[in-house]
Amino acid sequence: GDSVTQMEGPVTLSEEAFLTINCTYTATGYPSLFWYVQYPGEGLQLLLKATKADDKGSNKGFEATYRKETTSFHLEKGSVQVSDSAVYFCALSDRLGNQGGKLIFGQGTELSVKP
Amino acid sequence: GAVVSQHPSWVICKSGTSVKIECRSLDFQATTMFWYRQFPKQSLMLMATSNEGSKATYEQGVEKDKFLINHASLTLSTLTVTSAHPEDSSFYICSAGRTGFSNQPQHFGDGTRLSIL
Numbered sequence: 001g002d003s004v005t006q007m008e009g010p011v012t013l014s015e016e017a018f019l020t021i022n023c024t025y026t027a028t029g030y031p032s033l034f035w036y037v038q039y040p041g042e043g044l045q046l047l048l049k050a051t052k053a054d055d056k057g058s059n060k061g062f063e064a065t066y067r068k069e070t071t072s073f074h075l076e077k078g079s080v081q082v083s084d085s086a087v088y089f090c091a092l093s094d095r096l097g098n099q100g101g102k103l104i105f106g107q108g109t110e111l112s113v114k115p
Numbered sequence: 116g117a118v119v120s121q122h123p124s125w126v127i128c129k130s131g132t133s134v135k136i137e138c139r140s141l142d143f144q145a146t147t148m149f150w151y152r153q154f155p156k157q158s159l160m161l162m163a164t165s166n167e168g169s170k171a172t173y174e175q176g177v178e179k180d181k182f183l184i185n186h187a188s189l190t191l192s193t194l195t196v197t198s199a200h201p202e203d204s205s206f207y208i209c210s211a212g213r214t215g216f217s218n219q220p221q222h223f224g225d226g227t228r229l230s231i232l
Contacts, residue, residue: 041228042225042226043121043208043223043226044208044210044223089159093221102164103210103221104161105159107158108157
C-alpha cells in the first residue's frame with residue numbers, strides 16, 4: 001500500500017540555520033503531497049501542499065517540491081527561527097487534491113531550534 | 116480562524132466511563148470526516164472514516180464496538196469511546212475536507228487529550 005517515510009528526528013538546529021527534512025513516498029496512483037506542522041499540545045496545521053509533479057508548495061518561508069522521478073517531497077527553509085520548533089509531518093492523499101481522501105502520514109520529525 | 120472545532124480538548128475520567136468527542140466543520144459541509152489517534156512522540160494513526168448518513172469505515176485492528184462513530188449531519192461527527200480503560204488514553208484528532216471542492220486539503224481539529232484513570 002501507499003506509504004510515507006521521513007527522516008528520523010529529533011533535529012536540533014541553531015537559529016538562522018538551514019533546514020531540510022527529507023520525505024519520500026510510495027504510491028500506486030498519483031497522490032497529492034502535504035506538509036503539516038504540529039505545535040505542542042495542538043492539532044495539525046497545513047503548512048504547504050503540491051498536487052502534481054514539479055509543483056512547489058511554499059508558506060512562511062518553507063518550501064517543498066513534488067519530485068515524481070525521485071518520489072520525494074523534501075521540506076526546506078533557509079533560516080529557521082525558534083518559533084519553528086514543532087513536529088513536522090509529511091503526508092499523501094489517496095485521491096487527487098485530497099477531495100475527501102484519507103491522509104497517510106509519515107512518522108513525523110521533531111524540530112528543535114535553539115536561540 | 117479554526118474551520119474544524121473539536122470538543123472537548125481535554126477529558127479525564129474513570130475507567131469504565133464512556134466518553135464522547137465531537138468534531139464540527141464550522142463554515143463548510145463535510146460528507147466525510149476522519150478520526151485519528153496519536154500516541155506520544157508518534158505519528159497519526161487513522162482509526163476510521165466517518166461518512167454522513169451511513170456507517171463508518173474502520174481501519175484494520177480498530178474495534179468498531181469500542182469506538183462508536185456517528186455522522187448525523189454534514190457538519191458534525193462524534194466519536195464515542197465506550198467503557199474506556201487506561202489503554203485508551205491517547206490524543207484523538209479529527210479532520211474534515213470541503214465536500215465537492217477539488218484540491219482542498221483536510222482541516223484538522225485541535226485534538227482531544229483523553230486520560231483514563
